[in-house]
Amino acid sequence: MTNSSDSSHEVIPAETEAALERVADYAARHDVLYSARAANIKQSAVRDVFDISIRPGLVSLAGGSPYLRSLPLDDLGRTAQRIIAEQGLEALQYGGGQGMEELRELICEVMAAEGITDADPADIVVTTGSQSAQDVAAKVFCNPGDVILCEDPTYVGALNTFEAYEVDVVTVPMDDKGLIPEELERTILRLKEEGRSIKLLYTIPSFNNPSGVTMEAGRRQRVVDICRDNNILVLEDNPYGMLRFDGHPLAPMRAGNPNDVIYLGSFSKIFAPGVRLGWALVPRHLHRRFYLACEAVVLCPSPLTQMLVSAYLTDYDWRGHLETMRVLYRERCEAMLAALAEHLPEGVHWTTPEGGFFVWVTLPEGIDTYPLLYEAIDAGVVFIPGAAFTPSDEASNKLRLAFSAVSPEDIAEGVRRLAPILQRALASVPPQDAAHSRNS
Amino acid sequence: MTNSSDSSHEVIPAETEAALERVADYAARHDVLYSARAANIKQSAVRDVFDISIRPGLVSLAGGSPYLRSLPLDDLGRTAQRIIAEQGLEALQYGGGQGMEELRELICEVMAAEGITDADPADIVVTTGSQSAQDVAAKVFCNPGDVILCEDPTYVGALNTFEAYEVDVVTVPMDDKGLIPEELERTILRLKEEGRSIKLLYTIPSFNNPSGVTMEAGRRQRVVDICRDNNILVLEDNPYGMLRFDGHPLAPMRAGNPNDVIYLGSFSKIFAPGVRLGWALVPRHLHRRFYLACEAVVLCPSPLTQMLVSAYLTDYDWRGHLETMRVLYRERCEAMLAALAEHLPEGVHWTTPEGGFFVWVTLPEGIDTYPLLYEAIDAGVVFIPGAAFTPSDEASNKLRLAFSAVSPEDIAEGVRRLAPILQRALASVPPQDAAHSRNS
Structure with missing residues (x-):
């Protein structure tokens, strides 16, 4: 089997210089074959962060993955077994x-x-x-x-x-x-x-x-x-x-x-x-x-x-499981709101959701959250920069935090790691912008 | 639960006259919302026949479904169980x-x-x-x-x-x-x-x-x-x-x-x-x-x-299973070719595949196989008319027969049922067309 990385095609050790040139030639010739819409097919910033998020030790407040540990996996396994054994001709x-x-x-x-x-x-x-x-x-x-x-x-x-x-x-x-x-x-x-x-x-x-x-x-x-x-x-x-x-x-x-x-x-x-x-x-x-x-x-x-x-x-008692999920997500949301209130500097605002997976954080205008992501990764926490969520190409002073897939302890730790990065960003922003944002 | 049919929206018993008029009004107003490409989104003739094919007693030579009965369903069920029970957090x-x-x-x-x-x-x-x-x-x-x-x-x-x-x-x-x-x-x-x-x-x-x-x-x-x-x-x-x-x-x-x-x-x-x-x-x-x-x-x-x-x-021994499948499909293909040779009238031609699921039957020119489908359904056999398989809107004198999902006995029976329909169609075609086709 070939040992290869998913994300990078930059290193092609087995191929010769000539083969590389051939590929470059193909790439140039095939470039005209793309549809007009192909130019609009872009990498999602969320998916960009997907691979990073699974690094050990990192607290990911990025991906909106649901919590699955309370699913009855043993029972579901037996259900799948029964479906395939008894109704496999239909299921497959x-x-x-x-x-x-x-x-x-x-x-x-x-x-x-x-x-x-x-x-x-x-x-x-x-x-x-x-x-x-x-x-x-x-x-x-x-x-x-x-x-x-x-x-x-x-x-x-x-x-x-x-x-x-x-x-x-x-x-x-x-x-x-x-x-x-x-x-x-x-x-x-x-x-x-x-x-x-x-x-x-x-x-x-x-x-x-x-x-x-x-x-x-x-x-x-x-x-x-x-x-x-x-x-x-x-x-x-x-x-x-x-x-x-x-x-x-x-x-x-x-x-x-x-x-x-x-x-x-x-x-x-x-x-x-x-x-x-x-x-x-x-x-x-x-x-x-x-x-x-x-x-x-x-x-x-x-x-x-x-x-x-x-x-x-x-x-299965799917309504009961949903109730369990609601309680769990509420606890996590509360943990996140509490951590934000405790750690984030003045001038930063956030939403108070009544459900779902996400809190939306607004920094003062003039701050671009995209470069902050890399600082955050170095500090051991991941979020999604706000620019991902609008069709605009402009920089965004917002960021998304997901509480759905992380324990309350890890949420607190993640926000603790994030806070100094936001603090430094606020310190670097021109005062009038920060003041404007605080009043907005 | 509502008792409803998938394929037909024509009868809406619960709705009043006024509601029907409202829906018609909506349909007219929303018609302008379709994209240009939506006009090209059509029903596949294969899928049309999909529902018909599962009627009891009918021999379906229509759908290209693979044969699944030789899959080790009990073992596959246990494999699915293990995946969900042991790796469910990843699998789900x-x-x-x-x-x-x-x-x-x-x-x-x-x-x-x-x-x-x-x-x-x-x-x-x-x-x-x-x-x-x-x-x-x-x-x-x-x-x-x-x-x-x-x-x-x-x-x-x-x-x-x-x-x-x-x-x-x-x-x-x-x-x-x-x-x-x-x-x-x-x-x-x-x-x-x-x-x-x-x-x-x-x-x-x-x-x-x-x-x-x-x-x-x-x-x-x-x-x-x-x-x-x-x-x-x-x-x-x-x-x-x-x-x-x-x-x-x-x-x-x-x-x-x-x-x-x-x-x-x-x-x-x-x-x-x-x-x-x-x-x-x-x-x-x-x-x-x-x-x-x-x-x-x-x-x-x-x-x-x-x-x-x-x-x-x-x-699993997937190569061994493929070998089993090859032998099975070859037998079925041979059964179909034998039945075609035995039952179909002169002037009808067909391909001799070296693999896969399908035989392609050509009738004399001037015969449209689409209306024959309805006669065939009445006679208890289903095929796919050839017109489905070309971008042309013209009538086709071809039809597709699938041997993959039907036993050799049923294949023989299906071809037996089909033969008189093709015979009648040949009898009704103008002689010069039939002659032309026989020589083509």
Whole structure:
């Protein structure tokens, strides 16, 4: 077997000078073969940090991995054994492109627990994670130059996916109650005056990734109404909704708006990311094209992992496990907020999430958090710089901290390691900028 | 739970007249939101037949499902149990976007068994089936209107995927020795004269789906050379290569051409489709963009199913199982060829595959096999009409028969049921057409 590194192709010891030249020649000749959209296919800063994060000794406040240790792994192993031994001919074979009927029925129960009570299994497409549904949404609805509106900040994976279709992602300001309806109206008006074609509003209304901010209940219908009035589809991404710390999830925007919202759910946070399963609940009149586009990408989601998830939702106390998770994430969030309050210098602000995985930290203006990442790694802690979460190329004075996968002790230690780096950054910023930020 | 059908949205009993009108209104208003490419996202005829094929009593010669009954399901169940119980925190968590290193190393061993001896795990991307790799290839390389060359006929899933990117799929004639190099040159010349931009040659050189035809060894390098000379990348799709009946697979086009060929492999036919795993071996200078595009679609392939496949390749006699499969598929192919010779009327021709899953049947010109499908279903047998396998909208006098998933007895019975339908079709065709076809 070849001993090689994943991340670097720079050293090619076995090849001769001549072979290297040949490759360079190929690279030059093949460069013209790339599509226009290929130039937009970028490395996610989150994934950049993914490899670094698993170094021993490092406290990673970077990746939004769910906590899996409380899953009943022995039991799940036996369930998988039974599925393969008894239903292996189905589990290991091709399946339908829409996903298995049993799972789609169970997904309706999951959504009902959150407030969507009118979903029909026929309107669901099971997807290879909700990332895949975002990809298909952009593919089915967006021409190059079309606009997708999103919160500022928003999920980096969605940004990368949309930009791969040459979509113009335009941000709408949010405050601590989520997307600001008046700003949404203003943005739409401005874009329409410019003659732009707006297709989708992509929103993570509950515990936005990365900000942790929740769109308050009162704003949700208002946002849907604005989009309906402007013939814009809402693409509601709700992987964290059930993880509201108080155990009472807000009704998704899809509830009561079956024709206006494409709703994306995921098993990554309420069960396990490794099964790579999510779903889209699609308005009936849009369902067929959406489903066919999903099928063209993967043929079908894995029947094996679908059956494992179906068994989990049928034979296990998934609601009880969610309750355990809520308590655990709340404790971790509290540990993080306490550590931030204890260690971070004056002039630094952060959000107070009601659920989910993330706290969003704002430094005074004029500070770029990207170079701070390398100092942080040297100090033994990792975060994601804020620039990852906006379509803008400008430097960002924000950073994302994830509390989901780290113990309260490690969270405290991570923040302790981070604090002096932020302190030094604040000391180096021109005073008027710092003062401005403190008052903002 | 809602009792609903997957395939039909036509009957919506619970909704009132007014609600139906509202949906129709939405459908009209949202119609303008589709992307230009959405019009190209079509139902695959193969998938159309997928649901029909599982009706009891029907002999399906339609779907190219692999035979799974000889897999050691009890043992595989225990392997899955061990993976989840002992490595569940890894198997059920997010993984790297490129796929796990261990699996990529094992994939190099698999490819070496077929003649690709210089693959580096660093140049591999593990994909959610090889369908997903086809999707990414079109995404990364093709602008709307760009040309992908392919065999005529070719894999319907690839056609659907390419057309979803508004690619112009242009066919190159093949004979019983595969793609004809002179025709390839002629097609390229013509397209270049028209000012067209040709990006890829998509080819299934071994046991082409649907024709079962193999590109002979002598033509393979010639085809690569022609593509190199014209700066066209070869996209070699090789899911069946190891299933050559004589046990000696032909060297893939990628062997010896590391910079010219993107090679697609799949575990669907050599292990099981339900794990939804394939791979792309990408020229080093193109690897990074390809890998990032894969990541933007699914984040990562399932670590759980990757670990199951790794265990299968490590702890099981996968070569022995492949040998069993080769013998089984050869028997089935022979049963089909014997039944065709016994039952089909004069004037019908078919291919004699050296491996894979399919026989391709040609009727006299003037016969459209699509309407025959419905007669066949009534008679208790299913096939795929030939029109599915070309980008042309014209009627086709061909049909695909799959022998992979059906017992020799059922194959014989299926062909027996099919014969009178073809006989009637031949009887109804104008004599000069039939005569023409017999001589063609």
